Amino acid sequence: MLFVGFAVSSVHAQFEADTTENLNISELEELEWMMDTCYKIFKRKRFSEMRIVYPSFKTYKKFIDKSMAGDQSDITQYTMYNYFWNRLRLQHTKLMKKALKSKLDWKTSTLDSIDFKHSYEEKTEFAYVTWYIKAKNKKYIIKATCLKMDNKWFVMDELKYIGVFRPKKAKQKK
Numbered sequence: 001m002l003f004v005g006f007a008v009s010s011v012h013a014q015f016e017a018d019t020t021e022n023l024n025i026s027e028l029e030e031l032e033w034m035m036d037t038c039y040k041i042f043k044r045k046r047f048s049e050m051r052i053v054y055p056s057f058k059t060y061k062k063f064i065d066k067s068m069a070g071d072q073s074d075i076t077q078y079t080m081y082n083y084f085w086n087r088l089r090l091q092h093t094k095l096m097k098k099a100l101k102s103k104l105d106w107k108t109s110t111l112d113s114i115d116f117k118h119s120y121e122e123k124t125e126f127a128y129v130t131w132y133i134k135a136k137n138k139k140y141i142i143k144a145t146c147l148k149m150d151n152k153w154f155v156m157d158e159l160k161y162i163g164v165f166r167p168k169k170a171k172q173k174k
Contacts, residue, residue: 032114036114038155
């Protein structure tokens with residue numbers, strides 16, 4: 001019974017948090033702005049800043065209410081919302097560890113380019129984003145899946161450090 005009381009108070013607290021300015025950023029309507037902001041967040045290595053590019057519970061709830069998941073209780077919806085946030089946190093942690101291991105120097109890095117592919121599934125718009133980051137004469141690759149909710153773009157899943165970019169060598173003619 002204590003868990004239910006805690007979950008209900010957490011849901012109420014999240015609804016209050018949704019009224020803050022930083023969770024209602026109109027620039028998130030532009031995929032390019034969101035992708036550029038993500039690179040800046042990666043560069044600062046602070047996962048807490050990912051809140052800017054992660055939907056509020058209010059936005060998430062509005063989005064899933066249009067799907068079969070909308071039939072779930074508020075507590076279940078909030079639990080899933082937190083599950084996705086924590087999964088993103090773990091993905092970010094792995095990304096940072098792998099980048100450190102491959103000696104990506106964030107301080108001297110620059111955003112070389114961004115590639116993305118749109119996809120639609122059952123009226124839902126996705127973007128598969130790839131960041132190419134240049135540092136010390138190497139290019140590093142990071143990928144993520146972004147989702148459009150309430151006409152705004154958010155990072156939702158598959159946040160991964162892919163590794164050092166190695167261009168394919170042209171085949172030699174015999």
